[in-house]
Amino acid sequence: MRQSQKLFRRAQLTIPAGVNSPVRAFRAVGGTPLFIRRGRGAQVWDADGRAYIDYVGSWGPLIVGHGHPDVIKAVQQAAERGLSFGAPTEQEIEIAEVLCRLVPSLDQVRLVSSGTEATMSAIRLARGFTGRDTIIKFEGCYHGHADALLVKAGSGALTFGQPSSAGVPAETAAHTLVLEYNNETALEHAFEQGGAGIAAVIVEPVAGNMNLVAPRPGFLERLRQLCTQHGAVLIFDEVMTGFRVALGGAQALYGIRADLVTLGKVIGGGLPVGAFGGRRDIMQAIAPLGAVYQAGTLSGNPVAVAAGLATLKLVQAPGFYDRLAASARILCEGLTRSAQAHGVPFSAASVGGMFGIYFRETPPVNFTEVMQCDKERFNHFFHAMLAEGIYLAPSAYEAGFVSSAHGAAEIERTIGAADKVFSSGTG
Ligand SMILES: *Cc1c(COP(=O)(O)O)cnc(C)c1O
Numbered sequence: 001m002r003q004s005q006k007l008f009r010r011a012q013l014t015i016p017a018g019v020n021s022p023v024r025a026f027r028a029v030g031g032t033p034l035f036i037r038r039g040r041g042a043q044v045w046d047a048d049g050r051a052y053i054d055y056v057g058s059w060g061p062l063i064v065g066h067g068h069p070d071v072i073k074a075v076q077q078a079a080e081r082g083l084s085f086g087a088p089t090e091q092e093i094e095i096a097e098v099l100c101r102l103v104p105s106l107d108q109v110r111l112v113s114s115g116t117e118a119t120m121s122a123i124r125l126a127r128g129f130t131g132r133d134t135i136i137k138f139e140g141c142y143h144g145h146a147d148a149l150l151v152k153a154g155s156g157a158l159t160f161g162q163p164s165s166a167g168v169p170a171e172t173a174a175h176t177l178v179l180e181y182n183n184e185t186a187l188e189h190a191f192e193q194g195g196a197g198i199a200a201v202i203v204e205p206v207a208g209n210m211n212l213v214a215p216r217p218g219f220l221e222r223l224r225q226l227c228t229q230h231g232a233v234l235i236f237d238e239v240m241t242g243f244r245v246a247l248g249g250a251q252a253l254y255g256i257r258a259d260l261v262t263l264g265k266v267i268g269g270g271l272p273v274g275a276f277g278g279r280r281d282i283m284q285a286i287a288p289l290g291a292v293y294q295a296g297t298l299s300g301n302p303v304a305v306a307a308g309l310a311t312l313k314l315v316q317a318p319g320f321y322d323r324l325a326a327s328a329r330i331l332c333e334g335l336t337r338s339a340q341a342h343g344v345p346f347s348a349a350s351v352g353g354m355f356g357i358y359f360r361e362t363p364p365v366n367f368t369e370v371m372q373c374d375k376e377r378f379n380h381f382f383h384a385m386l387a388e389g390i391y392l393a394p395s396a397y398e399a400g401f402v403s404s405a406h407g408a409a410e411i412e413r414t415i416g417a418a419d420k421v422f423s424s425g426t427g
Contacts, residue, residue, distance in 0.1 A: 003047035007035040028395040029379045034386075039066030041405035044391060052391035053410050057401040059393075060208075060240050060265035063324070063353060064314045065405025071269050071310040078306035084298060091309060092300040098312050099267065099275060103238075104248050105257040109277030110286065111300040115239035115264030116144030118274035119202065121294045122260045123148055125276070126200035126233035128292035129285045136190060136201040136232075138181040140210030140367035143202055143237050143262075152178045152367075153209070181207055181366045182216045187226060195230035200260075202235040205250030208399035209240070210370045212349055212356025214363070220256050227259070233282065239264035239274065240399070243312065245352030246321055253352070269311030271304035320404065324353040327402045327411055331355060334415035342422040345374065355400045357392075370397065381421060388417035 011018030019025045019033065026033040035047040042065055044054045057063070064071065078091075092111060100106045112118050123135055123146070135148060143149040150165045151173050164173065177194075179186045191198065205220055207213040227234040236258035242249040243266040251257060260278035267273050277283060287293045298304075314320070332348035332355050339346030349356050349363040358364060359374035359381070378396040385392055390413075393400060402411075 004035045005032050007047055008032050023393075023395055023398065026394045028397075029382045031383065033394070034391070041065045041067070042403060042407070042410045050389070052386070052389050053406070053414055054391045055400040055402065055414075056391060056393050057403055058270055059398075060244060060354075060401055061268055061270045063244065063266050063401075063403050064269070064311055065403040068310075068314065068405075070314060071307050074306040074310035075271070075303055078303045081302065083303055084301055086297060089300070089302050089305075091302055091305045095267075095273075095305050095309050095312070098309065099263065099277065102248055102312075102316075103242065103261060103263070103277075104251040105259070105261060105279065106277040107280035108283040109263075109275050110283070110294070111305070112274040112276065112294075112296050113272045113298050113301070113304070114144070114274045115237075115262065116146055116274075117296065118239060118262040118264055118276040119143040119149060119235075119237055120146035122235050122237075122262050122276040123200060123202065124294065125282060125285060125292050126235060126260060128290070129282050130199045130231065130233060132197050132199035132232075133175045134177060134194060134197045135175060135199055136177045136179060136187075138203055138207070139178050140181060140213070140370060141202075141204045141207055141237070142209030143204075144239070147172045148176055149202070151176045180368075181210075181213060182219050183366065184219060184222045187223060191226045191230050191232075195226075195232070198230060198232040200233040200235050201227055202237055204240065205236050205238065205254065205256075206241050206245055206351045206354070208354055209397070210367055211358060211364070211373070211397050212351065212354060212399040213365060213367075213370065214349060214351055215254070216365060220250075220254055224256050224258075233259045235260045235262065237262045240354070241351075242266060243315055244354055244401070247315060266311060266315070267308045268304055269307035271307040272298075272301070273304045273308045314404070321352060324402060324404060325350070327406050328353055328355045330408075331402065331411050331414060332357070334411070335418050338415060338419040338422050341419075344377070344422050353402050355402070357400065359396070381418075384421040384424070385417055388420065390414050390417050 017025045036044050099109050139152045142153045147168045238249045242263040246253040262276045264274040285292050328350035332350045336348050347358045359377040364370040
């Protein structure tokens with residue numbers, strides 16, 4: 001911890017709170033963030049040389065683990081050819097073809113450099129295409145930090161008890177209607193009241209930024225029906241769930257087609273790649289074909305695309321998602337069994353390669369229930385697990401991630417560590 005403490009002190013002199021993204025600062029759980037020196041497979045090593053089994057995975061992208069040789073080789077080869085051209089390359093077509101082939105409802109796709117850019121662009125496109133202003137989002141869902149979407153958002157925004165941000169004009173937020181996740185009645189009511197003005201509904205088909213909250217059966221189906229009925233664009237924000245919950249993302253898992261889909265995280269394999277795509281008629285409204293402007297100096301960056309392509313090749317291996325889902329499920333079952341054996345109120349859930357752990361008896365179905373989790377207990381658990389060499393997300397409001405590098409040994413070791421923590425009463 002000594003090196004991390006030193007680095008943290010130094011970082012705070014020139015970087016606000018010492019971090020370049022808020023949740024990294026450990027404010028929710030207290031203590032000093034680990035400064036990471038390197039990663040390999042399922043493990044990371046901190047600045048003091050201590051090893052941890054990593055369940056953060058760079059917050060989702062590292063689905064094949066750290067430093068996979070195929071990904072590293074692809075990046076090295078791409079870098080040799082040049083870092084950026086600001087002109088089209090063949091690899092951009094390749095990744096677009098892969099995405100359109102594997103993700104349902106993608107006729108066309110455009111690359112950007114982050115999930116935030118993808119959702120921001122999708123919202124603008126939906127508004128431009130429909131000629132309407134109102135967007136609907138759900139409480140606790142996070143869609144990046146564009147103004148219109150920073151209303152009752154999850155993730156870091158939740159951790160700090162500031163569901164909205166200062167600096168967002170009231171007029172901007174006024175066009176964003178926030179509804180309860182998994183609440184069909186509220187949704188029906190909103191469409192009854194103002195259906196003709198609704199440009200888009202944006203949803204995390206599996207919410208992963210208020211811890212993990214799975215959609216209740218029927219919720220996404222009803223959402224699809226209402227959007228179709230009222231001519232609103234349905235946007236599945238699959239920045240987290242894309243290539244995470246299944247090969248074709250949540251659309252494939254639940255058999256529902258969105259009009260627009262946003263992607264990020266896994267599709268860049270650890271380098272900055274985002275994407276938004278969907279129905280051809282909607283995508284044709286983008287400049288230079290249409291009137292909706294969208295651009296990016298480093299969009300489709302060749303080195304980032306190479307990392308994405310190599311990762312997307314690996315996840316297409318037969319049985320990849322079965323094994324990934326089994327790892328997450330076995331982890332959740334093991335943790336729950338251990339907690340119950342020691343009388344700790346606890347539950348866990350997983351969807352594909354993402355999971356949630358909750359210090360309450362049953363998995364939450366919406367933001368209000370997420371807030372009922374015992375945060376103090378989580379914070380104790382987090383630090384106790386860290387001391388055991390298990391690196392969980394440093395907030396009770398984040399989902400966890402397994403990678404294909406998390407084998408039976410890592411999962412077993414994690415359950416063993418949790419058992420020790422629960423039995424000592426600190427859980
Ligand atoms: C991470 C995330 C984003 C934002 O992506 P960035 O690359 O961090 O800008 C948007 N939507 C969802 C669902 C996410 O999980």
